[in-house]
Amino acid sequence: MTSDGLKNVVLTESEMSYLDGDTGDLVYRGYDITELAERARFEELFHLFWEGDFPSQEQFDQTCSVLAENRPISDEIKQLAKKLAENQMHPMAALRTLVSALPAFDPDAGSSPLNMEANYRKAERIAAKLITLIAAFDRYRKGHEAVDPDPELSHAGNFLYMLSGEKPSPGAEEIFNSCLVLHADHGFNASTFAARVTASTLSDIHSAITSAIGTLKGLIHGGANSEVMRMLLEIDQQQIDPIDYVKQKLAAGEVIMGFGHAVYNTIDPRSPYLRKMCQKLGEEQGETKWYRYSTKIEDYMEEAKGIRCNVDFYSASVYYLLGISIDLYTTIFAASRVVGWIGHIMEQYAERTLIRPRARYVGPMNLKYCPLSQRQ
Numbered sequence: 001m002t003s004d005g006l007k008n009v010v011l012t013e014s015e016m017s018y019l020d021g022d023t024g025d026l027v028y029r030g031y032d033i034t035e036l037a038e039r040a041r042f043e044e045l046f047h048l049f050w051e052g053d054f055p056s057q058e059q060f061d062q063t064c065s066v067l068a069e070n071r072p073i074s075d076e077i078k079q080l081a082k083k084l085a086e087n088q089m090h091p092m093a094a095l096r097t098l099v100s101a102l103p104a105f106d107p108d109a110g111s112s113p114l115n116m117e118a119n120y121r122k123a124e125r126i127a128a129k130l131i132t133l134i135a136a137f138d139r140y141r142k143g144h145e146a147v148d149p150d151p152e153l154s155h156a157g158n159f160l161y162m163l164s165g166e167k168p169s170p171g172a173e174e175i176f177n178s179c180l181v182l183h184a185d186h187g188f189n190a191s192t193f194a195a196r197v198t199a200s201t202l203s204d205i206h207s208a209i210t211s212a213i214g215t216l217k218g219l220i221h222g223g224a225n226s227e228v229m230r231m232l233l234e235i236d237q238q239q240i241d242p243i244d245y246v247k248q249k250l251a252a253g254e255v256i257m258g259f260g261h262a263v264y265n266t267i268d269p270r271s272p273y274l275r276k277m278c279q280k281l282g283e284e285q286g287e288t289k290w291y292r293y294s295t296k297i298e299d300y301m302e303e304a305k306g307i308r309c310n311v312d313f314y315s316a317s318v319y320y321l322l323g324i325s326i327d328l329y330t331t332i333f334a335a336s337r338v339v340g341w342i343g344h345i346m347e348q349y350a351e352r353t354l355i356r357p358r359a360r361y362v363g364p365m366n367l368k369y370c371p372l373s374q375r376q
């Protein structure tokens with residue numbers, strides 16, 4: 001028996017997050033996501049995931065100042081971001097390359113992966129800088145200069161500010177903060193697993209995050225949100241009924257991006273919040289068609305196929321309404337999930353077990369080597 005992509009295989013124990021695929025619950029270290037989505041600041045999750053519980057005010061202030069101190073990137077990294085932008089690299093590929101270049105300027109780069117104090121310092125630098133890297137890359141490829149982070153702004157606010165060069169409205173900042181909160185951790189998803197596999201070999205934290213980013217880039221993992229927006233735009237451009245569009249895709253044997261989930265048999269608990277945000281932003285901006293198309297598709301998929309939408313479905317139009325470029329959506333996922341990845345990497349270092357599954361060999365046996373010159 002093979003395990004169908006390790007589906008339902010319990011590999012180890014984790015205190016990071018709990019998912020119940022049958023009830024549609026997602027819990028971060030004991031706290032239900034439904035409450036956190038509306039009330040928590042993304043910066044609070046650093047302490048929650050890395051230290052085990054929510055911070056006191058003093059600890060929260062400390063996290064905010066560590067992030068503010070570490071968000072700026074060096075001129076050399078900016079130059080690299082510019083080069084990658086000039087070469088029209090995919091934003092996730094650029095992010096992967098930029099993160100793996102960060103150790104060149106990290107004073108703890110040479111430390112042992114078992115030096116936990118150095119690991120946390122490296123982790124703070126990576127998580128803080130991720131949004132600056134993404135924003136700088138995006139601005140360079142659009143022919144602008146990078147915008148330096150503003151130490152007075154929140155993490156969510158800084159991301160929007162560095163992308164556009166304009167201070168975001170409190171409403172936009174709040175919505176984007178909730179998006180970051182909702183994406184921060186999700187059990188043993190593929191990118192988290194990739195990060196843990198890398199950490200399990202006692203490789204360094206930059207390598208583990210680089211593995212995770214490369215894995216998240218995949219179309220049926222983090223890449224789905226960009227595809228959802230492309231689908232909505234196609235529906236709009238063709239002026240086709242969203243249900244007819246989906247019917248055609250299904251008839252052609254295609255999957256509909258933003259639907260289905262490897263764990264949830266019922267609702268993805270993150271999607272109702274994103275749906276609400278999509279509606280709210282659309283109404284505020286007088287642009288409700290994305291919400292309209294999306295709800296039609298959601299209803300149809302549920303009624304006709306029994307498949308519910310996932311986190312990527314409504315996050316696509318939320319990011320679009322926030323004015324973010326479509327191919328940047330997966331990088332937002334990374335900017336949030338990095339906090340979860342790091343929590344898992346730390347758990348993996350503490351566990352000290354090499355992840356090394358096996359495959360059942362089904363190829364031929366007992367073949368005889370034939371020298372190259374004698375082969376037909």
Ligand SMILES: CC(C)(COP(=O)(O)OP(=O)(O)OC[C@H]1O[C@@H](n2cnc3c(N)ncnc32)[C@H](O)[C@@H]1OP(=O)(O)O)[C@@H](O)C(=O)NCCC(=O)NCCS
Nearest residue numbers: 220221224254255256257258259260261262307310311312
């Ligand atoms: C996420 C995903 C890979 C999970 O795949 P999975 O674990 O194989 O899903 P299931 O086993 O529950 O699929 C059950 C059935 O629903 C179908 N299905 C699942 N997701 C579907 C989708 N998005 N569109 C159409 N059909 C879908 C499957 O093809 C399967 O049909 P079958 O029984 O006739 O073979 C898959 O749903 C998918 O590719 N979704 C689109 C990409 C996406 O949104 N990814 C982000 C995930 S957060």
